[in-house]
Amino acid sequence: MKRVLQLMSLVVACWAAIPAMAAESQSTEPAAAVADGKTTVVQTDTGSSTQVVAATAGATGTAPNVTVVNKGRTVATDLLERFVSWLHRFFPQVDDQLFHWIACGIIVLLAVVLRHLITNIIFFYLKKLASKTETTLDDKLFPAMETPTATLVMVVGIFAALTVLQLSPESDVLIGNSAKMAILAVIVWGLIRAGGALLDHLEEVAHGRQMTVATFMPLIKKTLLVFAVILGVLIILDSVGAPVKVFLTSLGIGGLAFALAAQDTIANLFGSFVVVMDQPFRVGDTVRIAGQVGTVEDIGLRSTKLRLVDKSLLVIPNKSVASESITNLARFARRRVEQVIGLTYDTKPEQLDTMVADLQKLISSQPEVDPASVMVYFRDFNSSSLDLWMVYETPDPDFRKHMVVRQRLNLAIMRLVESRGLSMAFPTQTIQFDGPVARQLAAAKTPAVPQAK
Incomplete structure (x- = not known):
């Protein structure tokens, strides 16, 4: 584990050192080139630093020596110049322009070799070592860093090769700015x-410990990604x-117009923060919102998605x-x-009294029912029935088991009522008439009794 932490620290340190190497460090060297013999001095302004390129003719038949003196030199520039000077010793008779192209090709080739070394050897052993540790953080971190590290090597190599070509002062400025943007x-x-990778590991830990924040990790990751970009x-x-x-600064002025144009979006964004902070539900919970019942599938920055009972998707x-x-x-x-x-x-x-006692005993005998919660009473004289009121609780909150x-x-209550010779009531009405009109109607419907002869 200590080795893995040391290697991780080394990788992070290397990444942190790259911007420092690319940053400009002011030099106290004079902005002049002193040459002996025939010397050509060209001063160019590259924006952030002034370059003085001195080309001095060497001995007969030898390539000219090229040096770059910057008022605002960088560590990367110094290293590149030293490498080119060292490389020039192996090609003393080569024309200057041809030598620059040779140096460009060698730098690109070295970048390819270094990229291969990093991906196929260094990170291979790092991932192999990470697979033997107990934590899963390094298993996620090393694969995540592999591709950007290899890409960074190639980007630095390509722009270093282009810098060696010394195409023109304007091209050098363009290459320098492009290199900064690409490397950053x-x-x-x-x-x-x-x-x-770190957030994925934290989400995995939160799920393993059944922490409430685990449900909202996707939302947190999306928010942090937007701010990071x-x-x-x-x-x-x-x-x-x-x-x-x-x-x-201009955002302060345009912020008002943006806020007016994006009222709904901002309201939804703050609504998502309220959901995250208050945590009324999680992904996977069955909830009732706005009269709709469904399972929460996603909690986004703008909306919450519910899968309804009929499998349709409701976006709120x-x-x-x-x-x-x-x-x-x-819950x-x-x-x-x-x-x-x-x-x-x-x-x-008497039948009602017996029925109440039988129902109390029947419900309390169920293993899934809390006996202390059972209540059965003859409660009301309804318009068409004698109402028995029953209450009981099941400790298991699972909906399917409850049903x-x-x-x-x-079903057991229906069989009990039938076994006691009783009947379930349903709404009925009996209308009784009285008075002369009622007696006439009754007489008209009464069949005549035949007379005995």
């Missing part, structure tokens, strides 16, 4: 991938002298979720059943 873009990409773009633009500060804006009353059907501590059964009015009081118990009890 790869670094930001690598850091985002590393951060994503925006910050990376601003850093890249600032590195090439873009007016980022002016842009950020988060501002509505934050303002609606929410019933979380998945029952236990489930309570309240039922009323009606018996016909021809049921005798199985409820169905079994309902």
Whole structure:
């Protein structure tokens, strides 16, 4: 484990050193080239630093020596010049222009070899070593860093090769700015991938410990990714002298117009933060929102998605979720059943008394029912029935198990009523007429009794 941590620290240190090497460090060297004999001095302004290129003719038949003296030199420039000077010793008789192309090809070839070394050897053994550790963080971190590291090597190699060509002062400025942007873009990409691997590991740990925050890790990852991309773009633009500060200042003026144009989007965004902070439900919970019952499939920055019973997908804006009353059907501590059964009015009081006792015994005998919660009473004289009121609770909140118990009890109650010779009541009405009109109608419907002869 110590070796893995040391290797991870080394990788992070190397990544942190790259921007420092690319940063400009001011030099106290004079902005002049002193040459002996025939010397050509060209001074160019590269924006952030002034270059003085001195080309001095060497001995007869030898290639000219080329040096670059910067007022604002960089570590990378010094290393590149030393490498080119050292390489020139092996090609003393080669024409200067041809030598630059040879040096360009050698640098690209070295970048390819180094990339192969990093991906096929270094990271291969790092991943092999990570597979033997207990933690899964290194198993996610090393694969995430492999591609950006290899890409960074190739980007640095290509731009170093282009710099060696010394095409023109204008081209050098363009190559320098492009190199800054490309290197910073790869670094930001690598850091985002590393951060994503870290968040994946945290999500895995949160799920393993059944932490509430695990449900909202996808939302947190999306939010951090957006901010990381925006910050990376601003850093890249600032590195090439873009007016980022002016842009950020102008946001204060344009922010009002943006807020007015994006009221719903901002309201949904704040609604998502309310859902994350309050945590009324998680992904996978069955909830009732805005009169709809469904299973939560996704909690996004703009909306929450519910899969309804008919398998259709309902998308609810988060501002509505934050303002609606929410019933979380998945967070029952236990489930309570309240039922009323009606018996016909021809049921005798003794039969009702016996029926109440039998129902109490029947419900309490079920293993899934809490006996202390069972209540059965003859409660009401309804318009067409004698109502028995029943209440019981099942400690297991699982909906399917609860419905199985409820169905079994309902069937048992029907059999019990039938075995006692009683009947379930249903709404009926009996209308009685009285008076002369009623007697005439009754007489008209009464068949005549035949007379005996």
